Amino acid sequence: MSEVTSLLNSLKPELHIHAIASDRMDMLTFKDLKNKSSNLQEVETDGEQALKTFSPLMQDIWSGLYKYTPELRAPEEMTPSHALNRELVERMTQTQQYKELRLHTRLDDLHSAMATVTMSSNLAEKLKTELKGQADNANKMKDLEESISSESAKAMAYRDMALQCKENERAGLEEKAAASEKQAQSLKKQIPIMAHLIRKSREAAANKMRCAVRNAADEALEQADELSNTMDGWGIGQGNVRNLPIEDKIGLAKLLQTEKLKKMAQLLGRLRRLAIHKQKTKLIQARDEIHSVGRGDDISRLLPQELGLLRHPLAKKDFQKRFLEHDLAQYDLKGTERTGKGPIIVCVDNSGSMEGDREIWSKAVALALLEIATMQKRHYACIHFGSTVEALEITEIAPNDPDTFRKAVGIASYFLGGGTDFEKPLSASCELIKKSQYNKADIVFITDGAAIISPEFEKEFNSIKKQKEFRVTTVLINASQDENTEKFSDEIVEVSELIDAEAGQVFGI
Template structure:
């Protein structure tokens, strides 16, 4: 749907108009917001465009000269917007970023549309009178009925079946109004121009009266709430992209490039599904846990000594510093250096597992996992996916219940993010749980594809089931031959003895909110 963005307050760059129209074509809710705003104020689409232009392209654009007198209300809103604390921070986040600027503009304008008092009565667009007068003056000797013949005799549109469709209500009303004006002027241009000028002046006066009726304090409060909502929307949407291992910028890594248009399509898909938004929230919490643990491992692990530094780490002090503890007269010097963090200590570099293999995540899709357990399990998978994406590792997701229901592959640097979202949405509500089919699928993949050697298998489940002895024996042989590991994440209070038969390590999470930190070491895989 194309909107008519008539000049309102500012000169707007063509690229801003193109990108704002492209954005609202992606998001149906935002198109609806613009349509609703238009029913309240005829120039609302132009107002939304100017907000987008200020956030995306130019925060202080040049005003129109002359400024249309009916745009006073929009000028007031723009000026108050710029004076708000947080305006500069919002511009900084959105500058040059179509998706961020679009999301912020849509949320900001939605709040304005909802809170801005409607004009009573609703005033018409003065610009339409100016356009009609201009047409009449271009053909002064031609009767108005002929000048506007095309408007008065516009044909009905036809449906795909060829049947005529009724004219739009606004178009019908405009035709009736114009016919009445021509009749009142006796089809003479000078008289009609005079009538149009009178009505145009009335419309301008109504617009100015509406602007004067707006309470500045209430407007400021309204815009503060709208600005806060825009910041919250960007924070939420940032979590959507981070769930996929993306950010606002253009990712360029190896063969991976995600365009702004692709990100808009992904954001639009997430916005339409409450489950994906819930997964993104949980994944955001888990991502912070993962990042904190991975940083601490790299910084605190006692690995190779690289040099000497100043600090207060007692486990890495040089022998000369430790000798001060044996002499009472040197202890005050030691205590002062410890307080100042100026003791001589070894600087080390933690050793991490090199050449990490693929990640194979087995997700329990049985009926008992429905709801929060499934959301939480998908969030864990999303964070593991971020790690695989960042480290250039293959990710395979296996959905299972009593059988394997779905398998998704995401090779290094070739992540299909749309398919990843589909995988996050998938749930099969199986009647029971059987681990063997999922483990068999994972091990067959490792056996058949050389690049899966050294893979880490992670099984996320809330159930318990028996595994045959001969299957376990075969599984252990395969582990030794193919050098892969199996880890388990057990949700709830189920007995972990069955999983211990084949897992190298198990993390038990009884409470999905308070026990999230219990799985922090899972993210070191």
């Protein structure tokens, strides 16, 4: 019995299957992450076909990326079957890509999960090809360890049975226990021999392993940089996604990585900055608008004729006297920014002709206007419209809406590809404006087509517009204005090139 216990202790207690020191909380966190991520589950299943110890390897990759100060265990602390895992992880931590990747992933559940999927998937492929020999050796060692464990367990079971059986059966059970113990001891002697051969094989494949790990880290870093840039373009900080479940974070990240939304993010980043600049400039200009002429001593606002007095010695004394008395003629300024404004509503044409660059540009403009609504603390709505028979897709976002980011991604992702009808989205806009306690809403209507506006609709629409004091700015993409757009528009902006400057014409609302 003592020999069996000694054998089991030599195999397990002081040895580990994880190369990065992980406590129970680390294990539970990653397990929960896997349960919620189909991507991680798929990669794990795929990787285990090549390497039986792939699941602990994934834990090591995640721990090395996520933990604040990951600690790599010494080679002698590892079970022999997991020595390959440790070597791969050690080589991972030695790459420059890993050090840069950690800037994204440390204590960041989204980036660490995404990078774990990418690196694990990449390594799973290498373990089936370039590193297949090393994976096969690790699998053989794993089989050997399991055989030793099995024989040891059998020996212990026979010993327990022998203590409880009849006298005439005891000898046979003790004989079986001894045979299992002997087999376990025999198998155990193979471990150092096999470990030596495997170590030599890994040393011979050192360059292959180095390249495999570097390529995996390189791909993960490229993805992390791309995701960070995309999120920056969208104006997404940790606060926008911190409270989302991890499965939702990963889903949104995958959506943001689609080609259409990556292009949109690049444009949106520039348009957001342009919109913010326009608004700040507008506020400065509003503060400096001339309202009337008054009296005072502000040199920067004096009338030209007062400044002209400084050129004449006698008049200069009068100037100085009135300056001290705050009695010089100067411009009075009055800010023109209105408080309590109605919603910003963006109507986006979703007809088939808008697909491609026009769709990306129009939605980037729509989302930049969301930035303005946020700055002005105004309600916002985006209305995707098509033909008369197609339902409108309406997204409303209130100031400080906790779901703003998810809704914005929904606005960017939706596309109808139908026909064109103007009256339905304009009617919906009026209904939204009626719900607001404030007047002076702004409608931005973006289209590349034309549609009939009936006299009855024109009359009713303009009546509501007068009552609620809202404005309509129509953006025509590669289309000429006609009598129909003139019927409901206060301003028409004709856009021939989908560039930032042309979008800037809309951001003065």
